[in-house]
Amino acid sequence: MKFLYSDEPIIAVSTCNLAHAAISVLRISGFNNLSDFAPFFEKILSGPIEPRRVYYTRLKDGDHYIDDICLTFFQGPRSYNGENILELTTHGNTLNVERIIDLFTKKAGLRLAQPGEFTYRALKNQKLTLSQVEGLDLFLNANSGYALDQGLSLLSGSLHEMYREIYELFIKHKAALELSIDFSDDIGDDAAQEQFNLTLSALMKKFETLKKRVEVQGQNLIEPEIVIAGLPNAGKSSLFNALLSDDRAIVSPIAGTTRDYLSESILIEGVKYKLFDTAGVREASDLIEAEGVRRTAQRLKTSFFSILLVNPFEMQPEFSQLITQKFDLILFTHSDLPRFSFKKDELLKQYPNLGPMGAVSFKLEADLEMLLSGINKKYLDAISEKPILLDRHKGLILQINLNLYKYNLLSKSERDIAILSSELNLLGHCISELVGIVSPDQVLGSIFSNFCIGK
Numbered sequence: 068m069k070f071l072y073s074d075e076p077i078i079a080v081s082t083c084n085l086a087h088a089a090i091s092v093l094r095i096s097g098f099n100n101l102s103d104f105a106p107f108f109e110k111i112l113s114g115p116i117e118p119r120r121v122y123y124t125r126l127k128d129g130d131h132y133i134d135d136i137c138l139t140f141f142q143g144p145r146s147y148n149g150e151n152i153l154e155l156t157t158h159g160n161t162l163n164v165e166r167i168i169d170l171f172t173k174k175a176g177l178r179l180a181q182p183g184e185f186t187y188r189a190l191k192n193q194k195l196t197l198s199q200v201e202g203l204d205l206f207l208n209a210n211s212g213y214a215l216d217q218g219l220s221l222l223s224g225s226l227h228e229m230y231r232e233i234y235e236l237f238i239k240h241k242a243a244l245e246l247s248i249d250f251s252d253d254i255g256d257d258a259a260q261e262q263f264n265l266t267l268s269a270l271m272k273k274f275e276t277l278k279k280r281v282e283v284q285g286q287n288l289i290e291p292e293i294v295i296a297g298l299p300n301a302g303k304s305s306l307f308n309a310l311l312s313d314d315r316a317i318v319s320p321i322a323g324t325t326r327d328y329l330s331e332s333i334l335i336e337g338v339k340y341k342l343f344d345t346a347g348v349r350e351a352s353d354l355i356e357a358e359g360v361r362r363t364a365q366r367l368k369t370s371f372f373s374i375l376l377v378n379p380f381e382m383q384p385e386f387s388q389l390i391t392q393k394f395d396l397i398l399f400t401h402s403d404l405p406r407f408s409f410k411k412d413e414l415l416k417q418y419p420n421l422g423p424m425g426a427v428s429f430k431l432e433a434d435l436e437m438l439l440s441g442i443n444k445k446y447l448d449a450i451s452e453k454p455i456l457l458d459r460h461k462g463l464i465l466q467i468n469l470n471l472y473k474y475n476l477l478s479k480s481e482r483d484i485a486i487l488s489s490e491l492n493l494l495g496h497c498i499s500e501l502v503g504i505v506s507p508d509q510v511l512g513s514i515f516s517n518f519c520i521g522k
């Protein structure tokens with residue numbers, strides 16, 4: 068976060084850096100005089116450049132013709148971040164883009180922007196609140212349609228509106244409390260009390276709908292993880308490869324082939340998950356394997372969807388310990404082998420709990436669809452209540468809930484206005500943080516660390 072206090076003019080590529088992209092957008096921000104750039108553009112720009120109009124021109128380095136470009140000028144404060152911004156649409160070849168950046172940094176006194184620096188300036192110039200910045204981050208890094216929608220909703224849509232409404236209701240209530248302290252003689256105790264009650268119940272009612280959206284589930288839906296676990300030789304890596312349609316993990320009949328977890332992205336019904344193949348759980352023969360087994364347990368704890376694979380032909384004593392964890396699905400592998408039913412029944416007698424937990428025999432090719440639709444169903448169920456995705460927001464909403472509850476109780480019994488005011492201030496602090504009006508430095512660092520250069 069070196070850039071926090073800098074306002075030098077900066078430049079960066081704002082489109083993704085694809086080697087063969089047709090076009091690329093470069094942004095220059097924070098300069099004072101547009102005319103400083105005149106030597107870089109050809110004569111058609113001899114007239115004044117009107118803001119928000121696109122101009123086609125030729126970029127040059129002295130007499131050297133560099134590229135045909137389009138440029139648009141956004142005059143601060145009416146721009147994305149409140150500063151003067153010049154957007155250049157150039158041809159996308161990365162070499163070309165690097166040459167243009169080089170030209171402006173070496174000959175126009177611009178500095179290469181750091182990740183998130185454009186948006187940080189938008190926050191600093193109050194063009195965006197902190198919550199909107201987080202919404203933008205969610206939108207840009209979304210792993211599903213739901214996350215895209217929520218990112219947008221935070222950026223400028225209904226969720227942003229709801230936060231603002233809660234903030235405004237809070238301000239109205241604060242005013243009602245002050246009215247009852249300072250002006251009850253003028254308007255009368257009853258009228259002041261009525262104002263107090265009305266504004267508080269409006270705030271609580273509005274907040275109730277928001278609160279429901281953090282109570283629905285505890286899993287990480289921003290980057291949901293699917294974890295395949297089981298004893299060695301259960302067929303975990305085989306399933307992992309089959310789901311990815313790729314020979315990504317080594318499969319072998321030697322127990323303990325996978326010694327640490329592997330992960331890959333997988334797209335299921337428009338949602339990007341992280342799929343994990345883990346080390347088989349058993350009494351480890353060395354330190355590395357022991358670490359692998361410990362990591363399996365860790366992955367299971369944070370998983371969105373966990374699958375236990377059971378090969379009834381290869382049991383180990385550690386199985387009893389493994390099944391104390393909660394799995395979304397238990398699958399029997401090796402169902403193509405003779406004596407499978409016999410082995411499975413034998414196992415179910417020993418572990419009767421496996422049956423009711425939904426264990427099914429599994430034929431790799433045939434049942435992948437069933438497995439994928441089970442995962443998708445869980446995701447759809449999880450988002451049906453429109454959960455809030457961002458942890459900072461979830462934490463603040465729960466904190467506001469607690470403060471509001473305490474404040475409401477106090478307001479019914481406490482006659483000491485000083486105590487009531489101080490409780491209301493605590494509540495106000497949390498609500499301001501949720502709306503993003505207060506921007507504590509510690510949250511800024513973690514939010515902006517996610518941003519790419521050029522945003």
Ligand SMILES: Nc1nc2c(ncn2[C@@H]2O[C@H](COP(=O)(O)OP(=O)(O)OP(=O)(O)O)[C@@H](O)[C@H]2O)c(=O)[nH]1
Nearest residue numbers: 299300301302303304305319320323324325347401
């Ligand atoms: N017949 C049969 N063989 C299977 C099935 N699933 C996996 N295998 C075989 O079982 C052996 C072990 O499979 P893996 O996928 O490597 O098992 P794993 O659970 O990853 O094992 P570790 O990495 O050692 O923990 C390999 O030889 C696979 O080809 C199945 O459903 N039927």
Ligand SMILES: [Mg+2]
Nearest residue numbers: 303304324325
């Ligand atoms: Mg394996």
